[in-house]
Amino acid sequence: MNPEERHIFSVLVENRFGVLARVAGLFSGRGFNIDSLNVAETHDKSISHITLVTHGDAQIIDQIYQHLNRLIDVIEVTDLSTAGTHVERELVLIKIATDDPRKRTEILQVAEVFRGRVIDMKPASIVLEITGDEGKLKAAIDIFNTYGILELSRTGKIAMLRGSEK
Amino acid sequence: MELSGAQILVDGLKREGVEYIFGVNGGAAMPIFDALYGETEIKLIPMRHEQGASHAADGYARATGEVGVALATSGPGATNLVTGIATAYMDSIPMVAITGQVFTHYIGSDAFQECDVIGVTRPICKHSYLIKSSDEIADVVAEAFHIAKTGKPGPVIIDIAKDAQKNKALFEYPETVDIRSYKPQVHGDPDQIAKAAALIKEAKRPMLYAGGGVVLANASEELRQLTLNTQIPITVTLMGLGAFPETHPLAMEMPGMHGSCCANYAFTDSDLVIAVGARFDDRVTGDLSKFAPNAKKIHIDIDASCIGKNVPIDVPIVGDAKNVLTELNKQVSTADIDPWRAQIQEWKQKYPFEYEQKSDVVMPQYVIEKIYEHYSDAIVVADVGQHQMWAAQYFKFTEPRQWLNSGGLGTMGFSLPAAIGAQLGCPDKTVVNINGDGSYIMTIQELVPAVTMQLPLKIFIINNMYLGMVRQWQELFHGKRYSAVDYHDNPDFALLAQAFGATGLRVEHPDDVEPALQKAKGITDGPVVIDFIVDEEENVFPMVPAGKGLGDVIRGLS
Numbered sequence: 066m067n068p069e070e071r072h073i074f075s076v077l078v079e080n081r082f083g084v085l086a087r088v089a090g091l092f093s094g095r096g097f098n099i100d101s102l103n104v105a106e107t108h109d110k111s112i113s114h115i116t117l118v119t120h121g122d123a124q125i126i127d128q129i130y131q132h133l134n135r136l137i138d139v140i141e142v143t144d145l146s147t148a149g150t151h152v153e154r155e156l157v158l159i160k161i162a163t164d165d166p167r168k169r170t171e172i173l174q175v176a177e178v179f180r181g182r183v184i185d186m187k188p189a190s191i192v193l194e195i196t197g198d199e200g201k202l203k204a205a206i207d208i209f210n211t212y213g214i215l216e217l218s219r220t221g222k223i224a225m226l227r228g229s230e231k
Numbered sequence: 232m233e234l235s236g237a238q239i240l241v242d243g244l245k246r247e248g249v250e251y252i253f254g255v256n257g258g259a260a261m262p263i264f265d266a267l268y269g270e271t272e273i274k275l276i277p278m279r280h281e282q283g284a285s286h287a288a289d290g291y292a293r294a295t296g297e298v299g300v301a302l303a304t305s306g307p308g309a310t311n312l313v314t315g316i317a318t319a320y321m322d323s324i325p326m327v328a329i330t331g332q333v334f335t336h337y338i339g340s341d342a343f344q345e346c347d348v349i350g351v352t353r354p355i356c357k358h359s360y361l362i363k364s365s366d367e368i369a370d371v372v373a374e375a376f377h378i379a380k381t382g383k384p385g386p387v388i389i390d391i392a393k394d395a396q397k398n399k400a401l402f403e404y405p406e407t408v409d410i411r412s413y414k415p416q417v418h419g420d421p422d423q424i425a426k427a428a429a430l431i432k433e434a435k436r437p438m439l440y441a442g443g444g445v446v447l448a449n450a451s452e453e454l455r456q457l458t459l460n461t462q463i464p465i466t467v468t469l470m471g472l473g474a475f476p477e478t479h480p481l482a483m484e485m486p487g488m489h490g491s492c493c494a495n496y497a498f499t500d501s502d503l504v505i506a507v508g509a510r511f512d513d514r515v516t517g518d519l520s521k522f523a524p525n526a527k528k529i530h531i532d533i534d535a536s537c538i539g540k541n542v543p544i545d546v547p548i549v550g551d552a553k554n555v556l557t558e559l560n561k562q563v564s565t566a567d568i569d570p571w572r573a574q575i576q577e578w579k580q581k582y583p584f585e586y587e588q589k590s591d592v593v594m595p596q597y598v599i600e601k602i603y604e605h606y607s608d609a610i611v612v613a614d615v616g617q618h619q620m621w622a623a624q625y626f627k628f629t630e631p632r633q634w635l636n637s638g639g640l641g642t643m644g645f646s647l648p649a650a651i652g653a654q655l656g657c658p659d660k661t662v663v664n665i666n667g668d669g670s671y672i673m674t675i676q677e678l679v680p681a682v683t684m685q686l687p688l689k690i691f692i693i694n695n696m697y698l699g700m701v702r703q704w705q706e707l708f709h710g711k712r713y714s715a716v717d718y719h720d721n722p723d724f725a726l727l728a729q730a731f732g733a734t735g736l737r738v739e740h741p742d743d744v745e746p747a748l749q750k751a752k753g754i755t756d757g758p759v760v761i762d763f764i765v766d767e768e769e770n771v772f773p774m775v776p777a778g779k780g781l782g783d784v785i786r787g788l789s
Contacts, residue, residue: 079412083361087353094354124539131536137358137378140412 067122071100072146073153073224074129076115079138080106088115088139091132097125101155101221112140116223145224153224156196159209160216164189172212179205190215233399236365236391237262240329243372245272246404249300251655252329253278253287253648255311257304258344260331262396264302276655276684279676281308283648285315286674289324290649293635294610295656296449298325298379305331306344309390310351314642316386317355321639322470323447325384327375328356335363335392348390357385363392365400377408382415383534384447415533419550419558426546427505427529428562434503434527436571437463440486440515443470443638444508444532445552451475451631453556454507461566464575466494468509470638473628483575484584487515488775489620492582495773495781497575501526508532508552511541512639521780531555582786584624586769593741595693595765599625602663602691605748609661609689610635610653614646614670616700618693620771622665644673647690651677654686661689668694668718675727681758682732688758689751690733692724695767703770728760739764 078084085104092099100118107114119129126144133142145151163169169191176183176193179201185192195205202219234242240263244252253276256264267275278284281303288299299319303312309330319326333342349359358378360371368391375387431437445454445467451474458465458481466483467475477484486494495517498504504526509515511530516522519541529546530538538547548555586596595618602611603626611626613619613636628634635653637645650664671692681688698716705713728735734754738747738761751759772787 083349083359086350090353128536128540135534135536137410137413 067124069120069122070126070146071118071120072126072144073151073222074115074117074119074133075143075145075224076117076133077107077140078113078115079140080111080113081138084113084138085115087136088117088133091136092119092129095128095132097121097129103221103223116221118222143226145226149226151224151226153198153222154196155199155202155220155222156194157202157206157217157219158184159193159195159206159214161191161193161209162189162213162215163191168212172209175208181205232402234402235262235266235397235399236368237266237396239365239368239400239402240372240391240396241266241270241273242402243369243404244300247298247372247376249273249298251276251291251652252300252302253284253291253652254302255279255281255284255304255308257308257331259305259333259393260302260308262393263329263331263391276651276680278648279679280674281311282314282644283674283677285312285326285328286318286642286645286648287652287677288326288328289315289319289645290612290635290652291656292319292324292326292652293649294632294653296632297656298327298376299652301326301328303328303330304344305333305348306346308344309346309348313351313355316352316388318637318640318642318645319386320355320357322443322637323384324386325380326386327379328386328388330388330390331396332361332390332392334394338392348388352388355386356388359388359390361390361392362395365395365398368395368400369402369404373405373408374410377410378413382413416535416549417533417551417554419531419548419555421558423546423548424555424558425562427548427559430503430527430529430546431461431463431505431563431566434566435568436501437461437503437505437566437568438483438497438501439463439465439505439507440468440509441465441471441474441507442468442509445471445474446631448508448533448552449631450508450551450553450556453553453560456560457556457563460560461563462572463505463566463568464497464572466490466497468512468515468638469623469636471509472623472634473631476629477627478629480576483579485623486781487512488517489624489771489773490515491584492773492784492786493575493578495775495784496578498523498526499780499782500574504528506530506532507556510537513541516541516781517775517783518778518780521782582773585787589766590741593738593744593763593765595695595763595769596621596625597741598691598693598744598763598765599665601744601748602665603627605752606661606663606689609633609663610657611663611665612636612646612650612653613665614667615641615643616667616670616698617695617703617771618665618667618699620700621693643667643670646670647674647681648677650688650690651681651686654688661687664688664690666690666692667699668692668696668721668724669698671724672721678728678731678733678758678760685757687755690758690760692760692762693765694724694762695765695769696721697767700771702768706768706770707776724760724762728758733757734759736761737764738762
């Protein structure tokens, strides 16, 4: 078995119903895994941008690339992991219990370290928004876990190539 | 002028040059069938089961190279099409399948005869469309035909809500189709083609391995030129039979599980495999770790995802086979490989397809040989099973589109409806349907439209009273435990043919094979069914057992 690698695919697709199902079906039908998936409209309303994180050996990654390209509604596929340097971000919303007021101050200090923003505050809970790459989010989640996370929701990764590398 | 959606559909199909639509009527498709009523430019062929409709459209496409069209209603009509759609998808056959859908406002409500056809068919079609508004129809029809027949061909589904069929819209048919996300790469990379030519020049034991893609690309002529220019031995897969004449000295015949020993040994010893429109299917390669272990591989295919999928490739060339072979032909010359050619000839002579003739029972291979003698120019439509392999082995195909069969999906029941499509598409050709007793009865109802249209089909059943290929595996690998394969309780197919209004003959003795085939030749006003009762437990050999390498081919029982 060849070593498995993690790859981030940037996929531009026609913004139509059913396209996401075709992309997802390509993975489920062949036993490939999707680690994270993010889909949203671009500045051009007719195009959606899918950022898809997957893993597999070189042969599987090549098959994923080829099969994505084969879908009729797919306009362009870029394997960001091989196409050049790229930037990536994820966003997480974390709700933490703050029934003890002394804890709240501490949480706010920790949030500061991660450049988190408070987007909701209630007597017994606080919601933080943190963006960053995967490593940063993992570190933040690990720390806040010690305070008791009530709820957590995170986007998949979104990514693009740097500068003019396109 | 404003037309109903159904009329726009029919007019669009006319623009695409559609001659025949194979269909079964039903509630959610009634406006379309109504628009086809009395239509003379497009002939509606009412089949008896939607599976028959999709196979007939498929057979028409395989025989003519044009897009086949099937039509069915929503729900069960559409799900019955599914087997035929999957069959076409696996063999990359251009087809447009049109299904009626429930009214837009009922979609998603579990309405009567509602089924998410787009969802059901997603993994078995090249593309699909759900139409909810009449004004989408013209553009979608144009796109669907474009997608079905370009690049790697395949089935496209158009699912049309009933209100979209009934409502009116302007008919404006697009003159050209341009899909920004769909641009098949048809020209091979010149550098890659040069690399391929260089490898061909160096090789000492090269072989050509051509598949159905050559037929689909209408590249048979270019393949012949390449073979003759280089004098490199060639094996043509089950899907490609006829792309190169099997009667030619360089032809090694079909490779793989039931292929010729020569082709299989050649793979095992070769130092260069030149694959053209073939996909290294498991039935061809056997155990991948033992497949052509010493060979470099060139792979020419229109579908980039096909290259390197099963076998690592040294020189991939993405492009249309016709274009790539035309370029390659400019750069190659006769290969200096006399010892290799001599080796191939030795294998060919030493290990031909052979069987033991018997005097008291009809041997299935003998029937095929006799069919070949009488119908060597015919289009042969085979079903799936032992008879298919015997037909592939003992009939010598010389022209592309002469041999039609469900190679990829292996769909039993394919052949009779496909033969109907082929006969309509090629009215001047004789169409021979070689069927099995198990496969024939799966779509036997399609004898009805064949009789109604007085199609002169020659339907030859190789009847061993078993689901023969499964029985063979049970004999060899399951200790002769013949579970659910005994078909001795089938009806008398000759009598049944007569009940359908066809000519039915039964042959039980070797001496009667020839006269029956003669008699069949003279019947031209409708189908003739000959039920050949053959040796019940004859096996298909050679055979590469599943999971074994091609070098481990079993030549025969002895």
